[in-house]
Amino acid sequence: MTGPTVPLQRSAEPEPAAGWAPTWALGRAVLLAGLLLVAGVLLGRVDLIVLAAPFALGTAYALRRRPSALPQVWITPANDGPLVEGGEVTAAVSVGNPDTVDYDLVVLRSRVSPWLRIERAGFGRGGSDGDEPAAAATAADTAVPAVGPVRAGRSVVDRPFVTSLPTAEAVDLELAGRALRWGRHPLGPAGVRVATAGGLLVSRAVITEPVGVRVYPRTEPFEAVEAMPRAAGLVGAHHSRRPGEGGELAGVRIFAPGDRLRRIDWRVSLRARQLHVAATLSDRDAEVVVLLDVLAEAGRSGGVGGAASVLDTTVRATAAIAEHYLHRGDRVSLLEYGPGARRLRPAAGRRQYLTVLEWLLDVRADSAPHEPYDQVFGPQLLSSDALVVVLTPLLDERSAQMLARLTRAGRFVVAVDTLPTDLAPPKDRGWAEVAYRLWRLDREIMIGQLREHGVPVVRWAGAGSLDQVLRDVARLATAPRVGGR
Structure with missing residues (x-):
């Protein structure tokens, strides 16, 4: 590798003293030459003057050209x-x-x-x-x-x-x-x-x-093969239950004005002696909101190939999820659950993926003294049809309260646990290990309560880690709802 050639400009008006200083070698040479000359003159010894001559001449020769510019x-x-x-x-x-x-x-x-x-x-x-x-x-x-x-x-x-x-x-x-x-x-x-x-x-x-x-961040392999809970757009790769132009066959019906001729099913039409067309379901896109919980950090990052902290797992999982859904034509947006409340607007395509990667470079863990729910989920920031994937270590009670509030509001929420599995307990003697075990039990109880309230919690495990959860969420979204009179 060769660096770029940069033209070096020489100073028009040299300033010998600007930024330059004598070294100890110059001081020693001047001092020694001076002492020898003075001693030779005072004592009348020519040999001392001869010994001083090389030091004086060498110093004068070296200083004949002085520097005028700094490097x-x-x-x-x-x-x-x-x-x-x-x-x-x-x-x-x-x-x-x-x-x-x-x-x-x-x-x-x-x-x-x-x-x-x-x-x-x-x-x-x-x-x-x-x-x-x-x-x-x-x-x-x-x-x-x-x-x-x-x-x-x-x-x-x-x-x-x-x-x-x-x-x-x-x-x-x-x-x-x-x-x-x-x-x-x-x-x-x-x-x-x-x-x-x-x-x-x-x-x-x-x-x-x-x-x-x-x-x-390095994109971990991730692939979710299950359908989205509820598609919101008009075009995309997810099969909806609404009739329209698509690739999913919904049945055969009688020809009606406005139907395309290429949809005619000639076998059924000849058998029934009446034109019939193949009905399909529309393909629709979905909006995926990836919510990053940055209220706390845990674990020690070992870099690529080493141990992963909470932020490492969060950032790499976000990049993998965004790449997967953007590749399928869906719209992806990012939100930070923290004091900064940073957000990235929903969009689709390759440009959005590059924007997601740039956005992730500035993710930092920072505790908030107040509840950031209202600051993060402002009016008209979260679509009712969006799938909300929350990446959280569940180290703060406010994170659990946020998940519960989103579920009560009718959102389709999937919580991904980003706490490292190899988180080492404290090595201090005394009650530290007991306190750590009690904290672990309290956290497991909190996760169990979230699941009882309808919040699916799954640990991030790369490819296919969200399939079962997405299958359950999609089944709940399409189930008939009983309304009271």
């Missing part, structure tokens, strides 16, 4: 398409020399999010403004060889990188690794300090702003 540093992510959990991250931290003197030493260091594990790093030549000797370019390229794979749990950017840089050129620190978790992760900031004039002058630290890297 440049910038970060360039090299990933073209969207990045998914477990995908390869590539980037380049570039350092440019816009000065008229060479940089004898370049020390570069960068910070990277712990969820971006950089496993390989090495310097590569960028671009230059003029023709430089090939030997200088080769020396800079081989100043620091590429670093091999690092041990698990560490990143190679935890240490500084050192090289040299000729004038009017740029060098790229090429980084490669893996993205371990979804979210917006910073790459940087990066800082650089350079030494010139034989190591007698050093620049101040030049720091660049971090660059955000978007990592989309």
